[in-house]
Amino acid sequence: MKPAPFDYFRPQTVEEALKALGDHGEAARVLAGGQSLVAMLNMRLAQPALVVDIGRLSALDRIAVEGDRLMVGAAVTQAMLERWPGLAEQAPLLAAALPWVGHFQTRNRGTVCGSIAHADPSAELPLCLAVLGGEVVLRSFRGRRTVAAARFFTGTLTTLRRADELIEAVRFPLKRPRAGYAFRELGLRHGDFAICAVGAVAEGEHLRIGIGGVSDRPVVRELGALGNEALDDALNELAWDLGAADDVHATATYRRGLVRNLGRQAIEEARSCRS
Amino acid sequence: MPVLKAGERHTVSFTLNGREVSGLAEPRLLLSDFLRHELGASGTHVGCEHGVCGACTIRIDGLATRACLMLAVQVEGHRVDTVEGLADADGTLGELQAAFRRNHALQCGFCTSGILMSASHWLETDPAPDEQAVRRMLSGHLCRCTGYGGIVKAVMEVAANRRRDKKGGDV
Numbered sequence: 001m002k003p004a005p006f007d008y009f010r011p012q013t014v015e016e017a018l019k020a021l022g023d024h025g026e027a028a029r030v031l032a033g034g035q036s037l038v039a040m041l042n043m044r045l046a047q048p049a050l051v052v053d054i055g056r057l058s059a060l061d062r063i064a065v066e067g068d069r070l071m072v073g074a075a076v077t078q079a080m081l082e083r084w085p086g087l088a089e090q091a092p093l094l095a096a097a098l099p100w101v102g103h104f105q106t107r108n109r110g111t112v113c114g115s116i117a118h119a120d121p122s123a124e125l126p127l128c129l130a131v132l133g134g135e136v137v138l139r140s141f142r143g144r145r146t147v148a149a150a151r152f153f154t155g156t157l158t159t160l161r162r163a164d165e166l167i168e169a170v171r172f173p174l175k176r177p178r179a180g181y182a183f184r185e186l187g188l189r190h191g192d193f194a195i196c197a198v199g200a201v202a203e204g205e206h207l208r209i210g211i212g213g214v215s216d217r218p219v220v221r222e223l224g225a226l227g228n229e230a231l232d233d234a235l236n237e238l239a240w241d242l243g244a245a246d247d248v249h250a251t252a253t254y255r256r257g258l259v260r261n262l263g264r265q266a267i268e269e270a271r272s273c274r275s
Numbered sequence: 276m277p278v279l280k281a282g283e284r285h286t287v288s289f290t291l292n293g294r295e296v297s298g299l300a301e302p303r304l305l306l307s308d309f310l311r312h313e314l315g316a317s318g319t320h321v322g323c324e325h326g327v328c329g330a331c332t333i334r335i336d337g338l339a340t341r342a343c344l345m346l347a348v349q350v351e352g353h354r355v356d357t358v359e360g361l362a363d364a365d366g367t368l369g370e371l372q373a374a375f376r377r378n379h380a381l382q383c384g385f386c387t388s389g390i391l392m393s394a395s396h397w398l399e400t401d402p403a404p405d406e407q408a409v410r411r412m413l414s415g416h417l418c419r420c421t422g423y424g425g426i427v428k429a430v431m432e433v434a435a436n437r438r439r440d441k442k443g444g445d446v
Contacts, residue, residue, distance in 0.1 A: 001324040005281035008302035008348050012276065031346075038344040039325040042305070050278070051302065053349065079338070103415030105393055106326055108338040109345070190414040 003041035010053040014139075017054050017166060022141040024050045025163040031055065033077055035102065035110035036118040055111075060168070065090070069134070069171040078107035078115070078125075090174050092273075093132060093199055096183035097124045103191040113167045116152075119159045122194040122213035124185070126153055130218040131199040131210030132173045136161075139168040153217040179203040182269035184262040185213075188249065195250045196258035200266035202274055207231070209263055214242040214255050223267075235263045279348060289350045291316065292360030300347035307331040309347035310357060318358040318388050322417070329416030332389035333357045339396040358388035361395070370436070371395055374429040382420030390416050394430050404434055 011017040021028050029048040031037055032055050040046040054060060060075035063084050070091050072081060078101050081087065081094065088095040101124045102110055115125040116136060129136075129149040136152045138145050138161060152160050161167060175181070185197040194213040201208045205225035212218045219242060223234050239259035244252040279285045279302050288297035291314065298313040305324070310316045310333070322328035324343045331342040334356040361369035368376065371391050381387040390413070397412045398404075404412075409427050418426065 002305070002308075003303040005301070005303050007281050008279040008346065010276045010348075031349075034344050034346070034349070035326060035341075038305075038346070041303075042324050042343065049281075051346075055349070099411075102326075103329075104397060104412050105329060105332050105339045105341060105415040106344070108396075109335075109340050190411055 001042050003038075004044055004047045006041075006048050007050045008053065009050060010056065014054075014057055014059050014166075014168075015141075017052055017057065018139065018141045018164075020050065020052045021166060022164045028052055028163075030117070030166060032075055032114045033109040033111040034114075035106045036114060036120070054166070065174065066171065068174050068176075070094075070174055071169050071171050072112045073169045074111065074113040074167055076112050078102070078110050078112055079104075081112055082107065091172055092175055093128050093181040093183060093201070094172060096181065097128050097185075097197075097199065100124050100183070100185050100187075100191070100194070100197070106191075113170055116170050117159065117161060117167050119153050119157050119217070120193070121156050121216050121218070122197065124183075124194065124197055124212065127197055127199050127210050127212035127218040128183075129170060129172060130220050131201060131208060134170060134172045136167055137169040137171065138162070138165040140164045140166070144168070150220065156216045176203055178274055180270040180272065180274035182266040182273065184266045184269075186258055186262065193249075196255055196262055198259070198262045198266040200263070200270040202267065202270040204274075207267055207270075209235075209238070209267065211238070211242060211259055211263070214244050214259060231264070231267065232260070235260045238263070285348060287347050287351050289352060290354045292356055298347075302346065302348055304347045305343055306333075306345040306347050306350060306355075307342035310342060310355075313347075316357055316359055320385055320388055322385070327417070328386070328389075329393065330386050330389045332392045332416070334392055334396055337396060337399075339393045356392070358391055361391060371398075371429070371433050374433045374436075375426070378425045378429040378432065380421060380425035380429040386416055386418045390418070390426060394433075398430070398434055398437070402434060403438060404431070406431065 027049040031051045031053045060073040062073040064071045082098045134149045136147050180202045182200045185194045197212040199210040207223040210220040239256040244255040284299035287300050307321050310319050320330040322330035326341045326344045333342045409430050
């Protein structure tokens with residue numbers, strides 16, 4: 001449970017960080033809060049030749065409203081976002097989901113963008129980004145590109161990020177008028193990996209739902225405007241479409257049950273808090 | 276900053292419990308091991324080494340953090356507080372430690388230093404917690420002896436004492 005040897009670099013500027021990533025490609029890994037990466041290093045699931053520590057780059061620790069989106073920079077911790085004034089009013093889904101992200105003790109260092117980069121299938125922040133229709137800003141020495149969350153997550157711990165790219169920021173759409181948001185999760189303990197997590201958005205009569213922890217990435221489905229019975233059918237169909245598998249934590253049958261039940265609860269709450 | 280080479284030991288300087296300290300660390304050395312083996316501060320315990328059990332929790336610039344999920348070289352120039360800093364120099368237990376003792380909040384003690392450091396930060400963020408909030412904070416720690424009841428009681432007691440002291444104008 002000790003990391004394999006690596007070189008360590010703490011760049012003074014974003015440009016220096018991008019150059020290091022460009023020079024080393026696959027052999028380099030970005031360290032921000034380290035709450036996923038250092039665990040991976042300890043277990044030797046990751047064995048980079050170079051670790052690039054961006055955690056102190058003040059250019060990356062900004063949270064800002066940009067138009068109808070909330071921009072969260074690469075060095076912003078989950079705790080910083082949790083304490084951001086106005087989060088509950090402007091990004092209610094994030095306010096509901098953040099207390100479920102790891103524990104108090106890991107949110108103090110773990111970054112929002114780091115969770116997106118790690119892309120654990122059961123992680124709450126990738127689910128939020130996906131169900132809200134957010135985007136990821138990737139930057140390399142070659143330039144910037146923006147990728148929609150719907151395309152960014154490609155499977156368990158894999159994303160469209162290229163080896164020389166840094167996730168510079170993510171952008172979460174802000175609360176929309178006449179919309180309600182809700183989050184539900186079940187894990188073995190509060191803060192453990194989700195066996196099933198659900199984010200729901202009710203905008204007017206239109207319903208959208210996202211499920212984490214069941215497939216290899218967050219899955220979002222537009223449900224449209226549905227009555228009660230049709231909603232039960234739609235959730236059941238979704239539960240079967242996710243390809244749930246048995247594992248040490250839960251059976252596939254149990255997971256499908258969670259999708260139906262937590263899905264129903266989240267949608268009812270999202271409907272009831274539309275404003 | 277130059278690249279710190281693998282396999283070489285580099286000087287790391289920071290403030291530990293109010294004192295300036297420094298030691299030598301390879302880039303791959305975890306902060307938990309650095310504290311224990313290089314600096315002899317063995318009050319920080321090491322359990323799972325992947326951030327789950329909470330035994331190694333310390334405070335970095337005031338924030339409760341897993342020492343096993345940080346590299347020693349990352350704390351250069353930062354303030355680090357560990358369980359060794361909670362008691363007075365003469366060994367008199369700190370407020371949280373005394374409450375843990377009164378409420379039988381520990382048995383084997385392996386998880387205790389981490390929980391103390393978590394609680395010391397967390398009570399600053401939530402001075403008037405209810406039991407559910409305390410239990411939520413404790414979800415970041417594993418204790419296999421106590422069943423958590425005594426720990427919850429001790430933390431609630433410290434919070435209540437601090438609020439009373441504040442009202443009385445003593446503090």
